[in-house]
Amino acid sequence: MNGAHDMGGVHGFGAVLPEPDEPVFHADWERRVLALTLAMGATGQWTLDAARFARENRPPADYLSRSYYQIWLAGLQQLLVERGLVAPDELEAGRSLRSAKAVKRTLAARDTAGLLKRGGPTDREAPRPARFQVGDQVRAKNMHPVTHTRLPRYVRGHTGTITRAHGCHVFPDSNAHGHGEDPQWLYTVSFQGRELWGAAADPAMVASVDAFEPYLEPAR
Amino acid sequence: MSRAGDDLHHGADHEHGSELSETQLRVRALESLLVDKGYVDPAALDVLIETYETKVGPHNGARVVAKAWVDPGFRQWLLTDSGAAIASLGYGGRQGEHLVALENTSSVHNLVVCTLCSCYPWPVLGLPPVWYKSAPYRSRAVADPRGVLHDFEVELPADTAIRVWDSTAEVRYLVVPMRPAGTDGWGEAELARLVTRDSMIGAGLPKRPQDVR
Numbered sequence: 227m228n229g230a231h232d233m234g235g236v237h238g239f240g241a242v243l244p245e246p247d248e249p250v251f252h253a254d255w256e257r258r259v260l261a262l263t264l265a266m267g268a269t270g271q272w273t274l275d276a277a278r279f280a281r282e283n284r285p286p287a288d289y290l291s292r293s294y295y296q297i298w299l300a301g302l303q304q305l306l307v308e309r310g311l312v313a314p315d316e317l318e319a320g321r322s323l324r325s326a327k328a329v330k331r332t333l334a335a336r337d338t339a340g341l342l343k344r345g346g347p348t349d350r351e352a353p354r355p356a357r358f359q360v361g362d363q364v365r366a367k368n369m370h371p372v373t374h375t376r377l378p379r380y381v382r383g384h385t386g387t388i389t390r391a392h393g394c395h396v397f398p399d400s401n402a403h404g405h406g407e408d409p410q411w412l413y414t415v416s417f418q419g420r421e422l423w424g425a426a427a428d429p430a431m432v433a434s435v436d437a438f439e440p441y442l443e444p445a446r
Numbered sequence: 447m448s449r450a451g452d453d454l455h456h457g458a459d460h461e462h463g464s465e466l467s468e469t470q471l472r473v474r475a476l477e478s479l480l481v482d483k484g485y486v487d488p489a490a491l492d493v494l495i496e497t498y499e500t501k502v503g504p505h506n507g508a509r510v511v512a513k514a515w516v517d518p519g520f521r522q523w524l525l526t527d528s529g530a531a532i533a534s535l536g537y538g539g540r541q542g543e544h545l546v547a548l549e550n551t552s553s554v555h556n557l558v559v560c561t562l563c564s565c566y567p568w569p570v571l572g573l574p575p576v577w578y579k580s581a582p583y584r585s586r587a588v589a590d591p592r593g594v595l596h597d598f599e600v601e602l603p604a605d606t607a608i609r610v611w612d613s614t615a616e617v618r619y620l621v622v623p624m625r626p627a628g629t630d631g632w633g634e635a636e637l638a639r640l641v642t643r644d645s646m647i648g649a650g651l652p653k654r655p656q657d658v659r
Contacts, residue, residue, distance in 0.1 A: 347544070
């Protein structure tokens with residue numbers, strides 16, 4: 227979706243403000259939101275891609291007015307309600323008012339280290355040969371799905387070069403919406419700064435994205 | 447997106463008494479509800495927090511970089527099969543399932559961003575800082591990387607090429623900064639003290655010997 231989350235090239239946000247000796251968390255509730263998000267993710271009721279979509283799928287003014295962990299909180303609450311795990315009145319009450327829904331698993335303290343260690347690899351066996359190889363010129367498609375995608379707007383319609391191939395991975399555009407993993411070839415595509423940003427761009431810069439094969443078409 | 451300061455204002459300033467922020471109250475209610483429902487185990491939450499607050503952090507990545515600086519065989523392995531080389535030091539897993547190391551040289555400087563959200567190599571760097579997730583960084587890194595580096599007080603020669611890596615899939619990037627001059631004969635542990643988090647994102651340079659001695 228063309229949401230406020232897709233920030234590459236947007237003007238007006240001002241300077242980056244690094245914070246010396248920044249703590250890992252700025253408030254105790256941030257710790258809790260991180261842990262609740264990871265623990266609920268482990269119940270297997272949604273995918274990481276669905277979680278990303280829940281965070282980004284909100285009015286731009288709403289997205290831009292929240293801090294990052296507030297966006298995580300909003301996304302988590304939305305998924306919980308959407309999947310029928312909790313109801314809005316229970317969120318208000320802070321306690322269960324109805325019986326719980328069965329979940330695939332509950333993360334126990336003793337399994338936590340193992341879960342983090344395993345992570346969630348997204349590489350999959352290739353269902354078909356790769357269409358492109360390193361060195362190929364490709365154009366990022368001019369596409370504007372209202373659903374989840376990982377092709378940022380600033381590269382759409384622009385021509386770049388495949389500079390790395392990463393094998394086949396779970397396709398977020400499908401997986402975020404319950405349509406299955408639909409593994410696709412994944413490439414790093416590098417774009418010259420002037421191709422993306424015009425004549426005023428730094429001639430010595432290149433920007434790359436990791437793009438799934440359905441995002442790309444041959445440039446010739 | 448609002449800045450870290452907003453979190454500070456609504457969070458740390460109002461930790462006590464009746465002045466709990468709305469967000470803090472919401473999170474408390476949510477946690478109570480999810481525990482009440484049996485969806486989450488409070489002990490698991492504590493382990494998750496402890497892991498990312500005290501165990502996993504940039505010191506992991508610093509160890510990887512320092513080893514690459516002293517061991518040419520490891521450096522080569524790191525640059526050709528990053529995940530395996532990093533796993534040999536015990537790091538991998540969540541949000542670092544597919545790691546790629548990028549080497550800075552005198553002619554090329556790498557800078558990593560996630561314009562769409564906050565993708566970051568957790569096993570080697572921990573959780574991302576607020577600035578990495580902020581709108582100013584995400585919007586400008588891909589369009590004006592030299593301007594962004596200026597915000598970090600990093601000035602590179604005009605002919606140094608800048609490669610910006612937008613982490614739009616599950617590949618996570620770790621920058622291997624250039625080894626500072628004046629560190630001949632240093633051991634790995636000593637060198638690791640020079641490797642800053644920002645230098646492994648490409649937003650900073652390592653410390654110099656005089657900064658730590």
